Amino acid sequence: MNSASAHAQPSSHLAELRTRQLEAEARQSLAEAERAELLARLAPSQSKPLAGTIDTRQFGAAGLVRAVDLARELAAGLCERLPRDRPTVLYDPATAQGMVAARTVDSALTRLAVELAERNRALQRLLDASRPAGMVALAPGLPTLLTVVPATVRAGADLTALLRSDVAVAGMAYGDGARSLFASALAQACPERISGLGGGYLGELDWQRYEQLLGRLQGLATQRATYAQRIAELQGLVDAAKGEQKKEIAAVVQAAQAQLKAVDAFVDSLRAGEASDRSPLFNTARYLGYGERTAGSLVLDVDLRLEGMSIVKENLFTGQHLRLSGVALLWYRLHEPDGRLVAAEVLRRISRPVDVDLRGDAAPDAFWSVGWAASPPTR
Incomplete structure (x- = not known):
């Protein structure tokens, strides 16, 4: 009895240990299965879900x-x-150039008509002095006067190119049109103090001012026609003249014809027949109106x-x-x-x-x- 009982005790102890080992292995297998299931539900490890991601x-x-x-x-x-007592205009380089060009073109129309009238009188004196019935020497300084191309013609022709140009203002930094956006915000904040925003809409065309410009252009065209007629008459006298006087008259004719071409180029560049933003004369009227509205600002x-x-x-x-x-x-x-x-x-x-x-x-x-x-x- 005693030996059998002693043999049974170690066997039951081994069985109990075996049972505990099996339970531990089962718990480990269950934990691994739960962990695998949880990992399967989570995002891949490289996305670092717990730390989060930042994307700009x-x-x-x-x-x-x-x-x-x-x-x-x-x-x-x-x-x-x-200042509350004076209006303010927002500076825009393209608009500023446009106003300068418009004033110069406006002035050129008047000055060219005056200069051509003076040269017409000079040519008439030359014609009177060069008649075959009584050839006399040219008036002192007359050839020099007629051989100088008016600077107003060159300046006016250069500035009409500005009036034909399309000037685009690029946006700055983040987003296009930042400066234009600020101009609108400024006009929204205090419209009563802003007399002009520079670029963009410059207002309706003042047709009375445009008609005045057309009238000055017509006056210039009249002087130009008279000038061309006198040049033609003077050309007819070149063959009748002799010696040095013939050379002098021919030189005057050549210079006068060069002046005539310069004036024609200036008049053509104004494109007076077009009532659109492609016409420098049309834009001159618009910029002159804008300049008057913002004067003194x-x-x-x-x-x-x-x-x-x-x-x-x-x-x-x-x-x-x-x-x-x-x-x-x-x-x-x-x-x-x-x-x-x-x-x-x-x-x-x-x-x-x-x-x-x-x-x-x-x-x-x-x-x-x-x-x-x-x-x-x-x-």
């Missing part, structure tokens, strides 16, 4: 929204700095840089979030019409990041726009 390549325009808000704030702040020269930043943060458990921020840099100079500096300043704005939950509306109500109500007109 999406939603680029959304960051510009914050920069646009800053530009509007800067425009409102600049309006407070502008202070000149505001601005440079603007807008940049927006969009950060998309993705996390396996918290989802996708969008953070938006903007930067606006503005430097301006305020001048008198004669160029004297009145004021200059550098302004900058950096917006606090706005968090946008792409699954909801975590951003403040002021960030969202609903039709026109979010940005009411100033008047």
Whole structure:
């Protein structure tokens, strides 16, 4: 009995150990199976789901929204700095060139008519002195007077090319048209103080002013016709003249014909028969009107840089979030019409990041726009 009982005890102990080992192996197998199932449900390990990912390549325009808000704030702040007793015109290089060209063309029409009238009188004196019945010496200085091509013709012809050119203003930094955007924001903030925005629409054509320009052009054409007639008469006298006088008269005819061609080129360049923006004469009338409306205004020269930043943060458990921020840099100079500096300043704005939950509306109500109500007109 005793030996049998002693033999049974070690056997039961071994069986108990074997049972525990099997249970441990079963628990380990179950844990490995659960772990494999959990890993299968998770994203690949290279995506680092717990740490999250950051991507700045999406939603680029959304960051510009914050920069646009800053530009509007800067425009409102600049309006407070502008003098209240005088209007201000926004400086635009292309428009400034257009006004200078228009004034020069307007002046050239009058001056050329006056100069041709003076040369017509000079040619008439030469014709009277060169008749076959009584050849006399040329008046002192007359050949020199007629051989000088008027500088007004050259200047006017060069500037009409400016009036025919299409000048495009490129956008700066983040987004195209940043300067144009600021001009609109400035006009929105204080329209009563802005007399002109430079580029863009310059106003309706003043047909009375256009008719005046056509009248001056007609006066120039009349003088040109008379000039051509006298040149033809003078050419007929070249054969009758002899010696040095023949050479002098021929030289005057040649110079007068060169002047006539220069005047014709200037008149042709105006394209007076076209009532469109392709005609320098048409644009001259528009720029002259703009210059009259903005006369005496202070000149505001601005440079603007807008940049927006969009950060998309993705996390396996918290989802996708969008953070938006903007930067606006503005430097301006305020001048008198004669160029004297009145004021200059550098302004900058950096917006606090706005968090946008792409699954909801975590951003403040002021960030969202609903039709026109979010940005009411100033008047």
